[in-house]
Amino acid sequence: MKSALLAAAAFAAALPSPAAESDGSPVRIARWKGDAKGAISLYYDDGTGSSFKNALPELVRRGLPGTFYICGGWFGGEDDPNLVRWGTAAKEHPDIVFLGDHTWNHGGVTNAAQFAEEVSLNGAMLRKIAGLPEDALLSFALPGAVRWDVKPDEQAEVLAKHHEVLRHDFDGNVGGPKDGQNPTFRMKTAALAAEAFDRAEKNGGWESLIFHGVGGDWITFDLEEHGKMLDDLEARAKTGRLWVGSAIDVHKYETERDGAKLRVLRADANGIDFLLPGLDPIEEGWLGPLYDYPLTIICTVPADWKSIRVNAPRVSRVDALAAEGIVFPVKDGRSVFDLPSGIIGVTIRKAD
Ligand SMILES: [Zn+2]
Known part of the structure; x- marks a missing residue:
């Protein structure tokens, strides 16, 4: 875990400063949907x-x-x-x-x-x-x-x-x-x-x-x-300044966001690997139905990347991304995309 964190910090440090996330992590969950x-x-x-x-x-x-x-x-x-x-x-x-x-x-x-x-x-x-x-x-x-x-x-x-x-x-x-x-x-x-x-x-x-x-x-x-x-x-x-969401959707996002435990495994010139286990309703004592609300993810990649391919092959309870992954655009070394939570094992690679 320690080496993964060091690798992530080194990766972030190598990036141009405007693109680096404030906490130094190469990937994080947006506070609100769409990074509003x-x-x-x-x-x-x-x-x-x-x-x-x-x-x-x-x-x-x-x-x-x-x-x-x-x-x-x-x-x-x-x-x-x-x-x-x-x-x-x-x-x-x-x-x-x-x-x-x-x-x-x-x-x-x-x-x-x-x-x-x-x-x-x-x-x-x-x-x-x-x-x-x-x-x-x-x-x-x-x-x-x-x-x-x-x-x-x-x-x-x-x-x-x-x-x-x-x-x-x-x-x-x-x-x-x-x-x-x-x-x-x-x-x-x-x-x-x-x-x-x-x-x-x-x-x-x-x-x-x-x-x-x-x-x-x-x-x-x-x-x-x-x-x-x-x-x-x-x-x-x-x-993109505000997200207007229904009472229940914002509740779902907030709950998923606060319950998810994003963990970076590896971040280097090839890309980023991370875990995104979602809120476990049984462990957390939640009596209601499972949430299925996607989280907005923000990642920082080298500035010359034009797009990324995101693979999330193992999904615990919501629809998986397509097996071949999904391509998202990169702007100024930064990409913002939605990902279902409850995913174990996400990889981000250069697509262009
Ligand atoms: Zn009333």
Whole structure:
């Protein structure tokens, strides 16, 4: 191991300085997908008609994902067209429209058993209308302004059992208001939303914005401001500054990233060999389904290389790269590509 590290350090030292990674390693996992500086998630609570009519098409048009938190009990059964349309949108745009669990009734709970019932009913309904497998991971949002008598450990147990994950809230503040003021009521303009985007870029963080009504319904966010906010976000996403991901995708990336243990075996003039064992759900005590979210890898190679061939022949649980490897371009001695985690044994070689 020691010699591998020395070899890696020597390899990095031989590279032109602009290309060398800050930690001196020839290969690393990007903090966020696509090597974006920060991550943003857009949440639309309560499944409002205005978010369906006004926000959803704008997200689809721009290719920006959003998570829509729905209470199944508010509708007249699984054939209610106002519920079915959410499932149809999720099926038509599986990378844009994500349905999240906001409890069945939004009425609060007085004990863990009642919470489990709410989650079980709503989660099953949402997966059914969206055509997802029974164990598909869903994001869960606590309903606001209602009685909530469930202890945090009971809550975590119920969510894990039902394949749900408590959503990451605004400004890294999970599950509640900050400074005594709910950010939902504070964030009313595109300019205020931009502050969160700036913060994510500056701090490398994961920020989220919560909407309810968009140009209608309740806790309304102005329609024109919503469009401006999306224009801003789209520009930041296109230039690679921010990754806009659904609540569950950013959670998956973050979890895979933090669980993966990248280890460089060899790095020299011929290329780089490394291990990328992913999060082991059994070892880590994770009760939910296996994640399958690819990680963005950044590698540094000699500046005269124009492209690399990446081989990852042994894969533990996700699709392997093609047997002959995949070629990725190199720019200024640097290549950025996505790789499924859970891979054992990756080689990077000069392709051109
Ligand atoms: Zn709500």
